[in-house]
Structure formats: C-alpha cells, structure tokens
C-alpha cells in the first residue's frame with residue numbers, strides 16, 4: 001500500500017503541471033550519465049549535510065580503474081551556526097576550504113569543485129542550485145530560495161585569498177550512486193539512510209517533463225523524505241510520530257524521513273518507553289529525568305541494544321545510565337521496542353526502494369530487472385539487522401527485480417568528484 005502511494009507521488013513529482021504541489025519533489029539533477037571508468041583528474045570536494053562537514057582533495061586515476069582519495073579534513077559546524085545566518089555558514093565553509101588548501105599546498109591552483117550538499121535543491125544546471133528548504137538539524141536564515149553556488153562563491157570572494165574552478169552541485173544520494181557506479185556500472189540507484197533518508201535513480205529523459213529533451217536518461221533526486229507531507233501517510237503515523245514532528249524544527253515537513261532516519265529513531269523509541277512507563281508496563285511505573293528529556297535516548301543505543309550477542313547486556317547498561325531501575329523483563333521489552341521501531345524503518349525504506357526498482361523495470365519494458373543500489377548512511381551501516389530486513393522486504397515487494405546492494409566507499413566525497421569528472425568527460429566528448 002505504501003509503495004502504491006509512493007508510485008503515484010513519483011508521477012506527480014515528475015509531471016510538468018503537478019510538480020509544484022507534489023510532496024515528493026523528483027528533482028532533476030543534470031547528471032546525465034553514470035561513470036564509464038575512463039574519468040580522471042584532480043578535484044576538490046565539499047560535503048555538507050551528513051554527520052560532519054568535510055573538505056576533500058580527490059584524484060581520479062584512470063589507469064588503475066579506481067579512485068584515490070588524496071586527503072580530507074573534517075571541520076566542525078557548531079550547533080548555533082546550524083541555526084544562524086547563511087552568511088556565517090558560508091564564511092565558515094570558505095575558511096575551512098582555505099585552511100585545507102594551505103595544508104595541501106594547493107592555494108595557487110584553481111581546481112574544479114564538487115559540492116555534496118545534502119538538502120533538497122531545485123537544480124537549474126549542474127552549477128546552479130536553489131535550496132528549497134533546510135532539513136535535518138539545519139535552519140540558517142537567508143539561504144532558502146537562493147543559489148547555493150552563488151553563496152559559496154560570494155563567501156570565497158569576500159576572503160579574496162584563493163579561487164575555485166567550475167562547480168558541480170551534488171546531492172549525497174547522487175554522490176553515492178556515482179561513486180558505486182565507478183566500481184559497478186550497473187549501479188543506477190543511490191540511497192541514504194543516515195541522519196536523513198533519500199534516494200535517486202536514473203530516469204528516462206522522456207519522463208522528465210521539466211527538462212528539455214527526450215533522449216537518454218537523467219538522474220532524479222526523489223527527495224522521498226517529503227513523502228506524506230500532504231497527509232497521505234496519516235493512517236500509518238502513530239501518536240509518537242506526531243510528537244516527533246511537532247517538536248522538530250521543521251514541523252509538517254519530511255514526514256516519511258521522520259519515521260525512518262537516524263535523526264529521529266532514538267526519539268521515537270524514547271517516546272514509546274515513556275508511554276509504557278506511564279502505563280506502568282515498564283520499570284514498575286518509575287521514570288527518570290533522563291528518560292523524560294528529549295534527545296537523551298540516542299539512535300545509536302538502538303543498534304547497541306539489538307546486537308545479537310551482547311544486546312541485552314547493552315540494554316541494561318544503557319537503562320542504568322539513564323537512571324532507570326530495571327528488571328530482566330524490562331530490558332527485554334526495551335529490546336522489543338527498539339526492534340519494532342527499527343524494523344518499521346527498514347520496511348518503509350524497502351517499500352520505497354521497491355517502488356524505484358519497479359519503476360525502472362517498467363520504464364525499460366523488462367520482465368526482469370537486474371540492478372545495483374549504492375547505499376550509505378549510519379543507520380544502514382551500523383544497525384545489526386537493518387540491511388537484512390530491508391533486503392528481505394524488497395525481495396517480497398519487487399520479486400521481479402534482482403537487486404545488488406553496494407555500500408558506498410565515501411560517496412559524498414568521491415561521488416562529488418565523479419560527478420564533476422563525468423560532466424567534464426561529456427563536455428569533452430561533445431566537443432569532439
């Protein structure tokens with residue numbers, strides 16, 4: 001049922017006249033090809049929107065058929081900056097890049113830059129990208145509705161101590177698909193299940209009504225996190241989902257993401273535990289200050305509690321740290337709650353991924369599709385059963401699709417370089 005609803009929303013998002021109001025945005029990315037293995041060059045990459053902000057120098061070497069990541073640096077973005085002004089944020093990014101160029105002895109060069117910016121953007125071209133809205137923990141003023149490339153370039157010019165070459169804007173899902181695509185050329189889907197969740201895939205140009213041209217394919221950033229923002233998932237949202245939404249900094253948006261991704265899973269579990277305690281079904285009805293405090297039950301606890309061998313012991317240690325007095329049965333119930341919430345997340349993701357796989361299969365008029373999904377994100381990587389549950393559910397919902405899952409090796413960094421490299425290759429081939 002969820003997959004059928006999303007299928008309908010994919011069509012609405014792609015339609016010329018329906019996309020304005022569509023909750024699932026289906027954004028054209030201007031990425032028209034996946035890597036063919038001949039890409040090469042020297043690139044800078046920025047990665048904003050996951051757990052950390054990073055600056056990278058990537059060298060793509062053709063001969064060895066692999067990407068070499070030369071070096072990278074993490075720059076912290078303090079919480080108040082995530083909620084401050086856009087100018088402060090971009091000045092900070094430009095300063096981090098400057099420090100990095102000095103440390104790499106690259107300041108005199110003008111390298112092309114791939115910018116992995118993991119938020120929904122209306123892309124006008126590969127180097128023109130308007131932020132539709134902030135998601136996850138970010139909410140900087142004066143950026144929504146603006147071209148992110150322009151804001152970055154202005155910040156660099158304000159400093160005046162270095163310059164950059166052409167810029168390619170990349171969503172993290174696209175980076176993930178592209179970095180896996182370099183290893184496996186049948187990789188045509190990218191999926192993230194981390195702080196946020198989203199996926200992209202290669203769509204037939206004739207279905208991308210908002211971009212001129214009928215031939216070939218273009219990568220579409222689905223922004224499936226927004227699924228349900230028109231109320232279409234109301235019947236499966238729980239009272240806990242509604243509280244999470246109400247307490248978030250972006251109430252009413254990214255409904256699907258709030259049921260799935262790492263930023264919210266821990267909080268959903270906490271709310272269920274609070275309710276069970278109030279109903280005297282846990283801890284003999286005795287709560288603790290920590291359990292009552294939003295954010296104190298971290299998403300990583302879920303992975304620890306669901307560990308095969310030490311899970312129960314981990315649960316008990318965590319409950320003690322949260323100031324709770326538990327008995328064996330309490331720790332078992334807590335484990336069951338974690339399993340319920342993480343399984344729901346994995347199955348919802350699977351329903352969405354099955355929708356994409358089935359769509360690609362039908363697009364190509366195939367009875368059977370063999371394809372690869374590049375995946376990244378802390379929830380997918382770190383949770384002990386998440387990936388198994390997701391794969392089993394996709395098999396059930398898309399039986400005609402044979403899907404290989406490839407965990408991306410640093411998709412946000414290398415993928416951004418790869419998008420830039422493919423764009424250069426296509427431009428070069430166009431000139432020949």
Ligand code: BGC
Pocket residue numbers: 049050117118119120135136171172173192194195196197198199223225257
């Ligand atoms: C953003 C997407 C991003 C996803 C995963 C979501 O909140 O809207 O653009 O791909 O998080 O990082």
